[in-house]
Amino acid sequence: MMNIGLLGLGTVGGGVYELINQREDMNVKYVCCLEEPQGMRAILTRDFNRIINDPEIDTVVELMGGMNPAKDYVVRAMRAGKNIVTANKLLIAECYEELTQLAIECGVIVRCTAAAGGGIPWLTAIARCNRVDKISAIYGIMNGTTNFILDMMHRKKVEFDAILRQAQQLGYAERDPSADVDGHDIRNKLIISANVAFGVSMPPSEVDVFGIRNIRQADVATFLSKGLYCKLLASSQRMGGKVTAYIEPTLVPGESPEAAVHENFNLIGYDARFAGRQSFYGQGAGRYPTAYNVVEDLLDLNQGEASFYADKADQIHISNELAASSYYVRTSKPDAWLQERTAARWGEAYITKPVTVKAMHAWARQSADPELFLAAIR
Ligand code: HSE
Numbered sequence: 001m002m003n004i005g006l007l008g009l010g011t012v013g014g015g016v017y018e019l020i021n022q023r024e025d026m027n028v029k030y031v032c033c034l035e036e037p038q039g040m041r042a043i044l045t046r047d048f049n050r051i052i053n054d055p056e057i058d059t060v061v062e063l064m065g066g067m068n069p070a071k072d073y074v075v076r077a078m079r080a081g082k083n084i085v086t087a088n089k090l091l092i093a094e095c096y097e098e099l100t101q102l103a104i105e106c107g108v109i110v111r112c113t114a115a116a117g118g119g120i121p122w123l124t125a126i127a128r129c130n131r132v133d134k135i136s137a138i139y140g141i142m143n144g145t146t147n148f149i150l151d152m153m154h155r156k157k158v159e160f161d162a163i164l165r166q167a168q169q170l171g172y173a174e175r176d177p178s179a180d181v182d183g184h185d186i187r188n189k190l191i192i193s194a195n196v197a198f199g200v201s202m203p204p205s206e207v208d209v210f211g212i213r214n215i216r217q218a219d220v221a222t223f224l225s226k227g228l229y230c231k232l233l234a235s236s237q238r239m240g241g242k243v244t245a246y247i248e249p250t251l252v253p254g255e256s257p258e259a260a261v262h263e264n265f266n267l268i269g270y271d272a273r274f275a276g277r278q279s280f281y282g283q284g285a286g287r288y289p290t291a292y293n294v295v296e297d298l299l300d301l302n303q304g305e306a307s308f309y310a311d312k313a314d315q316i317h318i319s320n321e322l323a324a325s326s327y328y329v330r331t332s333k334p335d336a337w338l339q340e341r342t343a344a345r346w347g348e349a350y351i352t353k354p355v356t357v358k359a360m361h362a363w364a365r366q367s368a369d370p371e372l373f374l375a376a377i378r
Contacts, residue, residue: 065087191207
C-alpha cells in the first residue's frame with residue numbers, strides 16, 4: 001500500500017483525493033492544506049513536519065502550485081527520502097536542474113507528467129521516444145485557457161475580457177490568469193518539455209514570450225478574412241548543438257491541425273528522426289484530466305518506475321537568432337526598424353519580411369505601445 005502526503009486540496013488536489021479514494025492500492029494519509037474540507041478520510045494538518053516525519057509516508061504529492069511554500073516542502077520531502085509527484089509547472093521549470101540533481105543525491109524519484117499537457121501522457125511519450133530516437137523539435141498548443149479564449153474569439157466573435165471570465169469559471173485558468181494570457185504558463189510547459197526532449201536545462205529568462213492579452217476582435221476578423229487562425233504556440237527546435245525556444249501567437253492556415261483544436265484542448269507533439277511527426281491531442285487542463293495523470297504517476301512509482309524522464313540536463317543558452325518568420329504587427333507606434341522590415345500592410349497592421357524571433361521579440365519588448373499585438377505567420 002502506497003502512503004501519500006497530499007499538499008493542496010484545490011481544483012487538482014481535490015480531484016486527486018477523489019480518485020485515490022476510489023482505489024485499493026494507495027492511501028492519502030495526510031492532507032496539508034489551508035481549506036477545511038468536510039468528510040475527509042485522511043488526517044488534515046497544517047504542519048508539514050507531520051508528513052516528513054512519518055516513516056509510513058513514502059510519497060508526497062505536491063499540488064499547491066507556485067513557488068512558496070511548494071519548493072521548500074518538496075526539497076524537505078526529498079531530503080526526508082520521499083518520492084515526489086507534482087503538477088507544479090512553475091516549480092519544475094524554474095528549478096529543473098536543482099530538483100533533478102537533488103533527486104539523484106537523495107535517491108528519490110520526481111515525476112511531473114501532469115505539469116506539461118494536463119491529462120496527456122506527453123512527458124512519458126517523450127521519454128519513450130528518446131529510448132530509440134532523437135527528437136529534433138517540439139511544438140504545440142499547450143495552454144487550455146488561451147486556446148479556449150482564441151477559439152471563442154474566432155468562432156463566437158466575442159471580445160477577450162468576456163471569454164476570459166468564462167475560462168476562469170470553467171476552472172481552466174490559473175488563479176492569476178495573467179499566467180495564462182501573458183504566456184508564462186505555456187512557457188513553463190515548453191521549458192519542461194524541451195528540457196526532457198533534448199536533455200538540457202534552459203534558462204527560463206531566455207525564452208522569448210509574447211502572449212495574447214492585446215488581441216482584439218478586429219485582428220481576428222482580419223485573420224479570418226485571409227483564411228488564417230491565430231493560436232498561441234510553443235516551439236523549440238534542436239539545431240546542431242543549439243536550441244531555440246519561444247512562445248508567440250501564430251497564424252496558421254485554416255486547414256492545419258492546430259486550427260481544428262477547439263475549446264481548452266491541447267495539441268502537442270514532436271518531430272523525430274525515425275518516428276517522424278507525432279502529435280498528441282487531448283485535455284490539457286481541468287480538474288480530472290490533470291488528476292488522472294497525477295494518479296498515473298503514482299501508479300508508475302508503485303510499479304517500480306525508478307527514473308526521471310531524462311538522464312541529463314546540460315546547461316545551455318537559447319539561440320532564438322536561428323528561427324525566423326514574417327510577422328503581423330499591429331501597433332500605433334511604428335518606428336524606422338519596423339518600417340524598414342515591412343513587406344505589406346493588412347489594414348493598419350504591418351506585415352514584416354522574415355525577421356528572427358530574437359529580433360522581433362527584442363523590438364516588441366522595447367516598444368512604447370502598450371496595445372501592441374504581434375503574431376508570427378507560418
Ligand atoms: N491554466 C492551465 C491551462 C492549466 O489553461 O492550460 C493547465 O496547466
